[in-house]
Amino acid sequence: MTDADDAYDEPLFQRVIGYAVGADRDVVDMVSGHPDWEPPAALREGLRAYADGDPPDFQYPPSEGLRELRAEIAARRNVDESRVVVTNGAGEANYLAMAGAMERDAGSEFLLTDPVYPYYPGKADLLGADATRVPVREDGHVDVEAMRAAASEETAALVLNTPNNPTGAVYDRESVAALADAASEVDALLVVDEVYDHFDFSGRFESALTLDRENVVVTTAFSKSMGITGLRVGYAVFPEDLVEEALTRHMLVNVATSRPAQAAVATALKETPPTYYESVRDTLRERISSFTDALDDADAAYTTPEGAFYVLARFEDFPGTMGNVERLIDEAGVAGMPGEAFGDAYDEWVRFSLCTDRADEAADRLAAYFEER
Amino acid sequence: MTDADDAYDEPLFQRVIGYAVGADRDVVDMVSGHPDWEPPAALREGLRAYADGDPPDFQYPPSEGLRELRAEIAARRNVDESRVVVTNGAGEANYLAMAGAMERDAGSEFLLTDPVYPYYPGKADLLGADATRVPVREDGHVDVEAMRAAASEETAALVLNTPNNPTGAVYDRESVAALADAASEVDALLVVDEVYDHFDFSGRFESALTLDRENVVVTTAFSKSMGITGLRVGYAVFPEDLVEEALTRHMLVNVATSRPAQAAVATALKETPPTYYESVRDTLRERISSFTDALDDADAAYTTPEGAFYVLARFEDFPGTMGNVERLIDEAGVAGMPGEAFGDAYDEWVRFSLCTDRADEAADRLAAYFEER
CATH class of the missing domain: 3.90.1150.10 (Aspartate Aminotransferase, domain 1)
Structure with a gap:
């Protein structure tokens, strides 16, 4: 550690x-x-259609996300629309999730894996938090027991990334559930960044949303799945009681996520075939x-x-x-x-x-x- | 107050x-x-051209801003390109400026006008800062003497908006210079939000950038000038010694500003006639x-x-x-x-x-x- x-x-x-x-x-x-x-052909089409819109289409979208995009996300993820915050990529989604964990005043340490995507310790630092890295197992998978042992009342959140950059591990559902429990035992959140969810070669990946836990925040983006890292469209799904604070922060930092990008992603999400x-x-x-x-x-x-x-x-x-x-x-x-x-x-x-x-x-x-x- | x-x-x-x-x-x-x-015709054209781009055009732009946009801004504002951070609208620009003021550890209070655009006290609150409002003069202009009297070593920054929402006042150059001095006397920044700079009916507006002061941050956006509040493209011009921290925060919160919006604005900025x-x-x-x-x-x-x-x-x-x-x-x-x-x-x-x-x-x-x- x-x-x-x-x-x-x-x-x-x-x-x-x-x-x-x-x-x-x-x-x-x-x-x-x-x-x-x-990128999907429908993404380009969505951008072109947006370019032909009327002046009101060029004005602020709802801060929480363009209506049709948020609704489509909620339907696909089987969650209540009110829990979805459309963000400026997974980057902002993770920032909101980690800031939300700090706002709970239940610890100021993030438990990360080692190796870890460098943005997570960077965000911890930005938020004035400590970051502790727990080495993964030999096979690149998260070491559930070591994470549990490292968790304490100082812990604000455990942050996972699955499928994982850089190890390539796809965490199994039981491990993620056990980590949600471990987080819960110390009144911490579990933040699961699933930005590579479309790149599962194991057939084993299951979103942490399926756990339906009250202390789990799932973050992701269309950046990798649609090959559009530059469009900056992602989202976080928060537990009900954390949404309002996240929406306030999102509004005060960014007001809203760029609308042409959201409109194009909404079209692509609906029209792109498997x-x-x-x-x-x-x-x-x-x-x-x-x-x-x-x-x-x-x-x-x-x-x-x-x-x-x-x-x-x-x-x-x-x-x-x-x-x-x-x-x-x-x-x-x-x-x-x-x-x-x-x-x-x-x-x-x-x-x-x-x-x-x-x-x-x-x-x-x-x-x-x-x-x- | x-x-x-x-x-x-x-x-x-x-x-x-x-x-x-x-x-x-x-x-x-x-x-x-x-x-x-x-919006300008060239903005729509810029979006259409972007939609036809190659896959690399859909990937992360430089975090600090798309090269051609940043260069065009720097040339027009007569500032070094390294001082420009392209943001997710004026909203993020003001957030970065106010966060930067707090990071200096030279006070944790923002001096605002009364009346004030409600986002500023909101951001102060988000940053854990105090906000003090100083009533404007009868004519809606900033009360320079009252602001100076209110400034203290607790002050992190004075935040102005000119042309002003909601009073419609266009502050004269001397007042803004005097406030830069007042800020400087208490080791504070002066943040000037000039998002309405294209809507000057007085003929008197001059950007605070022309003061060439080391404690002045100017923020703005294309939201109002191009009628595109939904595209979320703005920027801040920082003094040299504050740029790096702002870039780090921008990267850790947003990674970058949405690229189709930046590309469209770059085209519109170059091609839109007066x-x-x-x-x-x-x-x-x-x-x-x-x-x-x-x-x-x-x-x-x-x-x-x-x-x-x-x-x-x-x-x-x-x-x-x-x-x-x-x-x-x-x-x-x-x-x-x-x-x-x-x-x-x-x-x-x-x-x-x-x-x-x-x-x-x-x-x-x-x-x-x-x-x-």
Whole structure:
């Protein structure tokens, strides 16, 4: 367990990308989690239709979210519409959830996993909270017993991400339920970020909303599922008694979420067939398979993601430091993220994002590089 | 001077609109400040062009703002690009500015005017700060001496809005400079919200950016100037030493501002001719003139806005309470905002927004109503 007070290091992503762009050679970018595939056709249609609207369509949408989008979300998630707050991406959804946990005056510590998506400790810091990281199990899954043991009356919330970035683990329903209990025992919230919910290759993923608990907040976005990280449309589903405070904060910080983006997502949500999402998953499955095959050739240890779209690889005598990542860029022509960016538990590893159609090529380069080395 | 700790009453806007919608008769809506005019043609074009973009165009823009938009803003405002943070509307810009003032650990009180736009005391409350309101002068202008007298080492920032909602005052450059000095004397910031800067009928408006002071943050948005409150694109110009903290907060709360909205605004900013803005001002000038003529007929006192698009009116023995505003809806068929929503100083007044092409009709209804009464 390590203290993570000062662990906001998201700009590291930018540093790596900057280094790769500045490199003197062709580099395959496997750093960022920006989808490289097409957004749904209906999303483009929704934007075009919006552009033709009347002046009132260009004015403030309801602060809680455009009516048709909120209703569609509530229907699909089988929750009361009043619990849904449409946000400026999962980023704001997580911010509102974590701020709401602090507002309860029931602890000021967030329990996170190690490794962890760097934005969570960053938000904890912004909110003046402590962040404690609990190492995951060997298989990348959350260590339920260790989380329970770490939880105390100081704990404001446990924050999970499933399917997980960076480990690729899809937490099973029982574990998430047990963590909701553990949170409840210390009067804390369980915040579950499910932004990769459409990228479940295990067939096991179930939303924490199905637990129907009063201390669970689920956050997500359309950023990954529709390949539109730039549109900034996400949402949080709060328990009834936490909605009002979240809506007030949302209004005071942002007033509302950008309307053309909401309108386009509403159209896409209604009109996009399941085959769109299946086809993206198929592409990712192929990329995972050929990338990990090549990692076998490179004699690397690696994770095979159950969900999300990242592969962690560990090369012999080659820890996941910024220095080594820069070396891979310069000498192998492949850019990944240093595992140390996510905490201590995976600091021997490098994370490779599969948001590129050149994953094959990158894997071959890695195999060749480590063979020669 | 009144304490305004618990003064977040923005939902009052919604309450009045709800009451008007539920009324048993036709009501002219003069409550909200949503432009009812056309957005620039280039804005629609910009959205359409965005909809046809490649997948990378749908991914995260730079957190600080889309490159072409930020560059265009910096060039027009004659400031270094590094000082510009593109935000989710003026709402987020003001939130970042006020949060930045608190982060300096140089006081935790905001000095506001009375009357004041209710979001400012709301944000102060969200940030755990105190809010003190200083009554404006009889003519609706900021009372520089009273503000200076109220400023102390407890003061984190003075927050101004010019052209002003609701008084319509356009503060003169000397007053704003004097307030920057007053703020500086107590190691405070001066935050100037200039969201109505395109609606100056006095010819006297000058941006606080022209003062070139190290303790001044200017916030604004394209919401009003382009008639697009729903797109949520604004920005703040910070002094150099406050930019980094603002960028971190912006990233941790929102990651970035919605990209289609930014792209459309960038196009509109470059391609919209001055005649667009002039034509909107002409329309508003006509509305102000015919509305205030009819208020003369109703024997009402009123403000003639030097800027922005609101008229405050005071009817004899008819204070600006919620009850009286409901009466005007039911009995006169005109909806305005109770002056008490903006503080104590104008609680005898009702605010009428000119974002309707039925201002004439509303004024006639008011004249007839107060004649019969």
